[in-house]
Amino acid sequence: xxxxxxxxxxxxxxxxxxxxxxxxxxxxxxxxxxxxxxxxxxxxxxxxxxxxxxxxxxxxxxxxxxxxxxxxxxxxxxxxxxxxxxxxxxxxxxxxxxxxxxxxxxxxxxxxxxxxxxxxxxxxxxxxxxxxxxxxxxxxxxxxxxxxxxxxxxxxxxxxxxxxxxxxxxxxxxxxxxxxxxxxxxxxxxxxxxxxxxxxxxxxxxxx
Amino acid sequence: xxxxxxxxxxxxxxxxxxxxxxxxxxxxxxxxxxxxxxxxxxxxxxxxxxxxxxxxxxxxxxxxxxxxxxxxxxxxxxxxxxxxxxxxxxxxxxxxxxxxxxxxxxxxxxxxxxxxxxxxxxxxxxxxxxxxxxxxxxxxxxxxxxxxxxxxxxxxxxxxxxxxxxxxxxxxxxxxxxxxxxxxxxxxxxxxxxxxxxxxxxxxxxxxxxxxxxxxxxxxxxxxxxxxxxxxxxxxxxxxxxxxxxxxxxxxxxxxxxxxxxxxxxxxxxxxxxxxxxxxxxxxxxxxxxxxxxxxxxxxxxxxxxxxxxxxxxxxxxxxxxxxxxxxxxxxxxxxxxxxxxxxxxxxxxxxxxxxxxxxxxxxxxxxxxxxxxxxxxxxxxxxxxxxxxxxxxxxxxxxxxxxxxxxxxxxxxxxxxxxxxxxxxxxxxxxxxxxxxxxxxxxxxxxxxxxxxxxxxxxxxxxxxxxxxxxxxxxxxxxxxxxxxxxxxxxxxxxxxxxxxxxxxxxxxxxxxxxxxxxxxxxxxxxxxxxxxxxxxxxxxxxxxxxxxxxxxxxxxxxxxxxxxxxxxxxxxxxxxxxxxxxxxxxxxxxxxxxxxxxxxxxxxxxxxxxxxxxxxxxxxxxxxxxxxxxxxxxxxxxxxxxxxxxxxxxxxxxxxxxxxxxxxxxxxxxxxxxxxxxxxxxxxxxxxxxxxxxxxxxxxxxxxxxxxxxxxxxxxxxxxxxxxxxxxxxxxxxxxxxxxxxxxx
Numbered sequence: 026x027x028x029x030x031x032x033x034x035x036x037x038x039x040x041x042x043x044x045x046x047x048x049x050x051x052x053x054x055x056x057x058x059x060x061x062x063x064x065x066x067x068x069x070x071x072x073x074x075x076x077x078x079x080x081x082x083x084x085x086x087x088x089x090x091x092x093x094x095x096x097x098x099x100x101x102x103x104x105x106x107x108x109x110x111x112x113x114x115x116x117x118x119x120x121x122x123x124x125x126x127x128x129x130x131x132x133x134x135x136x137x138x139x140x141x142x143x144x145x146x147x148x149x150x151x152x153x154x155x156x157x158x159x160x161x162x163x164x165x166x167x168x169x170x171x172x173x174x175x176x177x178x179x180x181x182x183x184x185x186x187x188x189x190x191x192x193x194x195x196x197x198x199x200x201x202x203x204x205x206x207x208x209x210x211x212x213x214x215x216x217x218x219x220x221x222x223x224x225x226x227x228x229x230x231x232x233x
Numbered sequence: 234x235x236x237x238x239x240x241x242x243x244x245x246x247x248x249x250x251x252x253x254x255x256x257x258x259x260x261x262x263x264x265x266x267x268x269x270x271x272x273x274x275x276x277x278x279x280x281x282x283x284x285x286x287x288x289x290x291x292x293x294x295x296x297x298x299x300x301x302x303x304x305x306x307x308x309x310x311x312x313x314x315x316x317x318x319x320x321x322x323x324x325x326x327x328x329x330x331x332x333x334x335x336x337x338x339x340x341x342x343x344x345x346x347x348x349x350x351x352x353x354x355x356x357x358x359x360x361x362x363x364x365x366x367x368x369x370x371x372x373x374x375x376x377x378x379x380x381x382x383x384x385x386x387x388x389x390x391x392x393x394x395x396x397x398x399x400x401x402x403x404x405x406x407x408x409x410x411x412x413x414x415x416x417x418x419x420x421x422x423x424x425x426x427x428x429x430x431x432x433x434x435x436x437x438x439x440x441x442x443x444x445x446x447x448x449x450x451x452x453x454x455x456x457x458x459x460x461x462x463x464x465x466x467x468x469x470x471x472x473x474x475x476x477x478x479x480x481x482x483x484x485x486x487x488x489x490x491x492x493x494x495x496x497x498x499x500x501x502x503x504x505x506x507x508x509x510x511x512x513x514x515x516x517x518x519x520x521x522x523x524x525x526x527x528x529x530x531x532x533x534x535x536x537x538x539x540x541x542x543x544x545x546x547x548x549x550x551x552x553x554x555x556x557x558x559x560x561x562x563x564x565x566x567x568x569x570x571x572x573x574x575x576x577x578x579x580x581x582x583x584x585x586x587x588x589x590x591x592x593x594x595x596x597x598x599x600x601x602x603x604x605x606x607x608x609x610x611x612x613x614x615x616x617x618x619x620x621x622x623x624x625x626x627x628x629x630x631x632x633x634x635x636x637x638x639x640x641x642x643x644x645x646x647x648x649x650x651x652x653x654x655x656x657x658x659x660x661x662x663x664x665x666x667x668x669x670x671x672x673x674x675x676x677x678x679x680x681x682x683x684x685x686x687x688x689x690x691x692x693x694x695x696x697x698x699x700x701x702x703x704x705x706x707x708x709x710x711x712x713x714x715x716x717x718x719x720x721x722x723x724x725x726x727x728x729x730x731x732x733x734x735x736x737x738x739x740x741x742x743x744x745x746x747x748x749x750x751x752x753x754x755x756x757x758x759x760x761x762x763x764x765x766x767x768x769x770x771x772x773x774x775x776x777x778x779x780x781x782x783x784x785x786x787x788x789x790x791x792x793x794x795x796x797x798x799x800x801x802x803x804x805x806x807x808x809x810x811x812x813x814x815x816x817x818x819x820x821x822x823x824x825x826x827x828x829x830x831x832x833x834x835x836x837x838x839x840x841x842x843x844x845x846x847x848x849x850x851x852x853x854x855x856x857x858x859x860x861x862x863x864x865x866x867x868x869x870x871x872x873x874x875x876x877x878x879x880x881x882x883x884x885x886x887x888x889x890x891x892x893x894x895x896x897x898x899x900x901x902x903x904x905x906x907x908x909x910x911x912x913x914x915x916x917x918x919x920x921x922x923x924x925x926x927x928x929x930x931x932x933x934x935x936x937x938x939x940x941x942x943x944x945x946x947x948x949x950x951x952x953x954x955x956x957x958x959x960x961x962x963x964x965x966x967x968x969x970x971x972x973x974x975x976x977x978x979x980x
Contacts, residue, residue, distance in 0.1 A: 042599075057594045059579070060602050060622060083622040086599055114591075 030132040034090075041090040050124030054116045058082040064108035064118050074098040078108060078118050081125070094129035100141040102126075131224075143170045153217060156207030161200045239357050240295035241268035241350065242286055244277035244302035252329040253346050258301060261347045265836070266354025270295060277302050278311040290317055297357035301350050304863045305880065318360035318824055322346075322353035323878070326866030331960070332874055341846070341874035348837045348877055355836035359828040363766035365755025366802050370462035372476035375745045376401065378453060378684060379643075381409020382432070382731055383481035383723025385439050386738035387745075391479075392444035394746060399465070399473055400439065402449045407436045409483055411731060413507060415514040415564065418556045420732040423588030426596070427560045430731075446473075457688035459789075459803035460718025461752030476749030477718045479741050480695070480703065482684050484640035484724035487547060492538045495636055496608035502528075503610055503634045505537075506557050513564050520568045520633065528632035531565045532616045533558040534605045535576040539639030547639040549700055553730035554637040555579050556586055559593040561635060566596045573599040573629060575618055585732070603627075608634050640728045644703045645684035648692030654678060687716070691788035695719060699912070702727050705919055710759055712741040715787050715919055717758050717804045718748040752803040760806070760856065760917040761882070766822040767802040768811055774819035781811035781820060786885070786920040808918035809886025813925065818890055827888050830879055834891055837877050839899040842979050847875045847901035847970045851963060852887055855880040856917045857953040858906035864956040872960035873967040875901070884908070884948075885921025889928060892946060893935055899979035902966040905929060905948040906959060915952060922950065942973045 037044035045052040058079065065077030076084065076098045084093050099122040108118040129135040135142050147166040151159050168183070169176030180187075190196040207213060241262035243255055255273050263271040270289055274282045277300065289295040300312055301322035312319060324346045332342045373396050377387045380402025388398040400407075411417065416427035439445055448467055455466040456478070466472040489497030489505045496503035501523035504512070513520060520528045535558060539547040555576065562572035574593075579600065581590045594600065603618040606626075614631040654674040661667035683693040695714045698704040703721040705713050712720045722741035723734040748758055757764040770781075777796035789804035790811060798811075812820040818827045830852075840846040853859045859880040865872065881887055884907030895903055907922035909915040916922040929948040936943055947966060951959055 056597060056599075057591065059590070059594070059600070080622055083601070083620070086601060087620060087623060087627070089623075 030134065033132065039088055041088045041093070042085050044090070045085050045125070045128075049121065049128045051117050051120045052124060054121060055082050055085050057114050057116060059114055061113060063111050063113060064116075067107040067111045069105055069107065070101045070103060074101040078122065081122075091134065093125065094132060094134040095136055096129075097136050097139045099123070099126040099129070100136070100139050140170070143167075153213075155204065156210045156213040157205060159200060159204045161196065161198070162204065165201065237267075237297055237358055238270075238293070238295050239266065239268040239297040239299055239354055240270040240286065240289045240293070241266060241272070241299040241301065241354060242277055242282075243271070243273045243350070244282070244300070245273055246276045246278075247303065247325050249302070249324060249329060250275075252334060252342065253324065254343055257343065258324075258346060258350050261350045262299065262301070262354055265347075265351050266299065267358070268299060268354055269293075278308040283311050286312075287314065290314060296362075297360065299350070299353045299357050301346070301353065304859075304866070306860060306863055316362055318357060318362050320353040320357040320360065322349040323863075324349055326863045327878060330866035330869055331872050333871060338874065344838070344846070345874055345877075351836045351838065352833035352877070352879070355832035356829045359826060359832055360824045363764075363823040365765055366767055368459070368462075368802050369753055369755050370474075370476075371753035372461055372463075372474055372749060373397065374399065374473070374475045375477045375479060375742070375749065376453075376463070376465055376473075376475040377479045377481055377742075379409065379481035379483055379723070379725075380404070380407040380439075380447070380449065381481065381483045381723070382411040382435070383483060383725075383734045383738040384409070384479070385435050386735045387479045387481055387722055387742045388439055388445045389435075389442065390739045390742040391746065392442050396444070396746060396749075398445045399475060400445055400447045401451055401453060401467060402447070403452050405450045407439060407447065407449065408432050410507065412436070413514065414510045415518065416560065417731055418553075418560050418589055419585065420735070421585050423585040423590070424592050426563055426589075426592050452682075453685050455688055456685045459752070459801040460748045460758070461803050463718070476752065477720070477745035478685070479720050479722055479738070479745050480684060480714075480725060481722045481738060481741075482643040482645075482725045484642055484728070487538050487638035487641055489537070489636050489638055491545060492636060492638070494607050495534060495537055495605065496610035496614065496634055497537075497636060499610035500614060500634075502614060502632065503608060503636065505636050505638045506554065506561065509561055509633070509635045513561070518564065518568060520565050520570055522632055527568075527570070528565075529570045530629075530631050531562070531570060531572050531633045531635060532614075532629055532631040533562055533572065533574045533635045533637060534608070534616065535574065535579070535637045537605075537636035537638050539637075540577075547641075547700070549639065549728065550580070551639040551728035552580075552582075552733070553728065554639070556581050556589055556730060558635065558637050559590055559598065562598040563593055563596050566598055570632075571599070573601060573631075575601050575603045575605055575616065575629075577602065577604060577621070640724050642697075642700075642702045642725045643684065644697055644701050644725055645694035646681050646692060647678050647697055647701065648694055649696045651675065651678045651692065685719070687788075689716070689788045690782055690791045691785075695721070696788075706914075709915075709917075712737070712744045713759055717787055717789065717806060718745070718752065720744045720748075755802070757805065757807045761808075764807045766807060766824050767805055768800055768807075768809070768820050768822055770798060770800070770815075770821075771819040772797060774817050776817055778816060780814040780816060784810050784814040784885075784920075784924050786810060786918050786924075806918060808883040808921050809881070810883060810918060810921045810924055813886040813888045813921075813928065815888065818888060825882060825886075827890060830881065830888075830891055831894060833879050834895050834900075835898060837900075839979055842975045842977075845975070847967070847975055848899065849873060849876045849902040849904060849963065849966050849970065850891075850895045850900045851876050851878040851904045851906065852881050852884065852891065853878055853906045853959075854884045854908055854916075854922070855882055857908050857915065858951050858955075858959060861951065861953050861956050861959050865960050868956060870957060870960045872963045875967055875970075876904075876963050883916065883918045883921035884925035885916075885918060885923075887925050887928070889932065889935070892929075892932055896936070896939055896941060896945070896976070897978055899976050901945065901970040901976045903946045904963055904966050905946070906951050906962070907948070909950045909952060926950075939978070941976070941978075944969050944973060945976070 062079050065079045102122040168179040243258045259271040262268040296317050299320045303325040304323045305321035328345045376399040377384045378401050388400045391398045412432045417430045419428045451467045451469040454468045458464050461476050463475050522528050540550045565572035602621045605618040607617045609615040617628045658671035686693045695703050695716045704726045705715045720741040722738045782790040791799040910923035
């Protein structure tokens, strides 16, 4: 998707705020932030992320495009909705964070090593394949996301829990090979294909 | 006074009968107080009790009523008798409610009540019912100085009540600053964005109103007289009489040439807000640089030269400037450009302001929290600032930079600053450098053009409260200046926006009308509203020392050619500060004088030294300290049975003779309770408490000549909320007396 990234850079040049308003879900709200900082103070992740929402909004206005879109900060959002509930200006901050995250991902700028980004990939790939989530595959995928050796370590650490789940028939190891599928896989595939077409259209429109 | 006929009435209600020996109180009144009639009643404030008193006034010729019951602040409507004087002995809040109810304390409680009855009778003897002087004039006309939005609003409001208005404007046209605006911030519904100023319609309404005489191109050459009868001469030769004055002289923007670091004066494209308005108005909404090209980027620098601690800059904030910059940024957006507002904290008070800010954001104005360090004005403009959210130094290019500067009030001559500078010069004699500095200050103050040219001894304009603004107390008495009958409205009073100014103008106008009507009846203005008494002096005794004219906080007193005081009763607020100041004690009110208080002090029974019953005199300001003591009673705080509380109109009315006499007649301690003085004063009469404190600072000498301990006299600043502290202060004095022993002056 880096073509799209290039196209966007061309189109908006020095106005990242306008780019956000046009392309990011709920992005038109960003200009309404009045920098009170209530969102930052309300966020349960406030000690963990690099830029609080208020700062992200200010960075957008200050044209810090790459810094924002490649930031890990939006990916840390746990969707607790505290910020939305408290924002005196009524900004849908959680939604804007998700919008920014997915826009960065679409442009290929999202941080590669961020766990939530990786989880998103694994989840997406799983659901696209069978039309439903294969929990075992997602679990194993997450165990091994940081390499084979780490994966073995993770697996050994979770060994007892896994054995117990198998004993009580909460987990079937055979699911790893194939596993359940949804009834109309081709229907799902068609739906996703159509969505991709829409998106391509959208990008083509902005690419000009 | 031979025609005294005192009627003393003792109330038995509210539990007084259970705690005190009523018969003895009646006897005290008739025997010690020389009351011709002494009666008791079950329930004095009910219709029957009031009728009993009224009957005695009508049939028995009682002309001095003494009521021993609740505080003078209670039941004032019931105890309201025409044509007689009224003294109140506070034996409820002041005695039974502040003393414990048991046999052990019975004796001292009864003594307290007896003393209050004696004091009230003594006071009664020296009071006469106040009657209006012959100075009154009713002029249903006001002068408004200043023809801007505040002045015109004031004129229209006054005209709407039927008053005639003399509207004086220095410039050749009405409209002031607001007429120079392209648009204004709306007074309501901020979401609608900038709206028309409405000035053309307002000017038309003023010019078309036959109750308003407009004098443009004119200034006030002389204002003499007092409320109800101000005679005014204008620079164009016309003259008229008005009953009251509204000063609505507005503001001047801070000079941006004083801000060279922000590009002020260095480029024609760096301008203040008013300059920007004029440019946009001239171009019909287009935003153009000085070279005539369109401006794409406009940067607004908030708090330029204000809210600053730098020398020569303003340390206050001007209220309107954030909203004004938002408005101007919206002009830029509407013209298709980009606008950035660099603010530290954006202040847009009220729902309208908040909506207006929102409207600016919706219109795409960029708001950045940043501290501007400098503006490069060589060639193209660049604003250097620190982004306070991202915590980094950065810059932004601009075609036009607008500096949001502050308001300077058009207050006229700083009369008090002049006095201070003159005394500075006097003190500095010998030190050439300091003398020169003081003289420079004096010259600067004198160079300011006077607005009212008052023919007052105290100077041509009104005293300024702070930062050059004309007011006397922003919170407690808005519009009230320290010159009675002259009211300030709009930005000359404090920084404000158009909507606030209009509200202010209406308020000040109503005050001015009230002043006209009050002075016609000889009544005082705020805070002793309706008081008919006024000060007079015994000319034979006067030494022309001018203390009264100097100390009067309201400039009410002029001096005649021989140096005698001239009381302009309508200018007077009836605080009695002059009475307190007078070293020869010739100033008095009909119902409040050196004698009315002095006799109360003298008529307290002073037991001899061996009785071990000290007496503590408490002089309490009737505005704050006395009500606080009443509340102490209501909440049953206990205080010393030795205290004898005398309310005073203002601690400023305290004459040193009261203190000297009290000490001479054997009081063991004196507690003086006034209001907070100084910069954040709470005194209803502005400087009364301060004057009292200055006077009392010299009481030590008196104590020394009497060979008494300095601790025997204590002066405090208290507030009406000090209902626990004030009893404590009195008890502290009791303890002090215990420690240092009884006064040796008991005879």
